Amino acid sequence: MCEHYVHEIWAGESTSLESQANSAATGNLTGNVDPVMAEERMAQVPDYVRLFKQAFGVDRPTYHLALRAIATFERAEVISDDSPFDLEMSGQRSAMSAEARLGMALFTGKAGCIQYHNGALFTDEGFHNVGVPTSPTFDTDILAQIALRYQHYARGVPAELYRKADRDLGLYYTTKREVDKGKFRTPPLRYLVYTTPYMHNGFLKPRSGTVSLPTQRSRNRSIISSCGSAREQHVKAAIDGEPQLSDDQQ
Template sequence: MKNRTTLKLSAIAASFAVVLTATAATGQTFPPLAPLPPVPSPKDNPQSPEKIALGKQLFWDSRLSGDGSMPCVSCHLPALGWGDNNAISRGYPGTQHWRNSQTILNAAYYNKLFWDGTSTSLESEASSAAEGSVAGNGDPSVMEMRMRFLPEYVEAFKKVFGAEWPRMNDAYRAISSYQRTVVSDASKVPFDRYANGDRKALNDAQKRGMTLFNGKAGCIQCHNGPLASDQKFYNLGLPDFEGFKTDVLYQVTHRWEHYQKGVAEQKYRSADMDYGLYFQTKNPKDIGKFRTPSLRELKYTAPYMHNGVFKTLEQVVDFYDAGGGNAANKSELLKPLGLTAQEKADLLAFLDALSMSEPLIHDEPKLPGAYQPLPAPTK
């Protein structure tokens, strides 16, 4: 059975009056690009203004981390495209992370989160990030106790969840509700305005680029539907992040991640690459595969790929034009494209049209003040 989010996206995409051709050079057809539908939310975590406001506070609050220095926003800054602008995300103090901090823009539409799809909901993603050893490194019982000593949070959790005390599972639900507001505004996205009937929303170069996207360039094969992602996994033959070969802290994390994900000792000892989906499946066919990212808001979310090896979209286009990199099980979809300089420029112009005309910025919320002693128990 398909994920409910996928079904909603597909159904709404098919209902738009303006249907765009989505036929790759191979002759295959794919779900067309389309404006995003209303944000889905799970039945067990419905949206409310009060829950969103609480989630925003928690997203910014450094007390939801190990040493009080790693709130969610430290790796997902609004001014940096809701990522952190580094090839590899900053790690918990004393460590380094091992993958790019993917933007949370439009993460509400994914049914597979993280680069290797290890989470299937924003709620589970929030806990993995806050408690991850090289991310937030927070102990859930400690983080929960901190909130209990903040009267503002005690009152807010009681109002939103009806709970006597703040609880971490509710905190993750609130954070997820807030993240469901970090989405593209269709009125500010040129492509979405065009798809909704405004024929002047795209210029001639962007229209030519859209034709290339759906045809010769073959982008539509993986970047399709309203999210511009099929949420499947591919090996592109990407070059490795050089820091894993030269920097001790990166090497510590890289090998530790191999070890704790249960790979064979030979792979842990060499740790020569990020095995991606293979860590979850242990299927050799999945080595080096990563989930297709959305192409929405690319203007604001550099660098690109799971290891941030490309600083610019020009580099990304050149990589695909050359047919990708080298890998034993590289996707068969990647072949040299033979794009001209003008075609590359047109394609880049269209990719730009998938981003809002201005970045999505949220102001920092006011956080609870100092801890307060709990009232003495009544006798």
């Protein structure tokens, strides 16, 4: 599934699974891996030496081939094509529950989710600013503040912005265009049950199977809350096959 994305990361930095794996491994705030050290450590594990020889015909594991192995695994194994929604779309008219059908009607109708969450991956792969608030813990989390300011500095953000950093700038890191501040890739809706909390900064933390985002004005546009309303569990039921009821529905 992952191989079909045009952009692999929220802000559009990676355009392949290999580059995404490299970003995750070497990023100072993620894996913090040194490629040379990674190769040395893999070479000291007999199973790695044997498996690299078997897969790639080399006598010693290399970092580049490790990235290829990770990307190949994701292409071959991270696949979602048999959810109730997929089965329904393939002609099995009883695959989706009545609850999931309600979710689909809301998703494609009143809520307007399908405007951005469309196609087989439920994403237009575009970049949009929907006014997601800053994380409620940011002001009191010193390590989060340090990490964010480091990200600004490392990505070439001007000093004036770097010193006042209080939020992720999204696509701006890649383009350095003012209009792109706060824009993030429309997230796909596959595997929703495994990817909480939601939004680029984890602002939405579902409770009792519900997701809500109050309508409010931001500098760029208002948030359309109905797509993130308490009925989103119906959408989850349609896509992932794991319906979850809110307290008032149980």
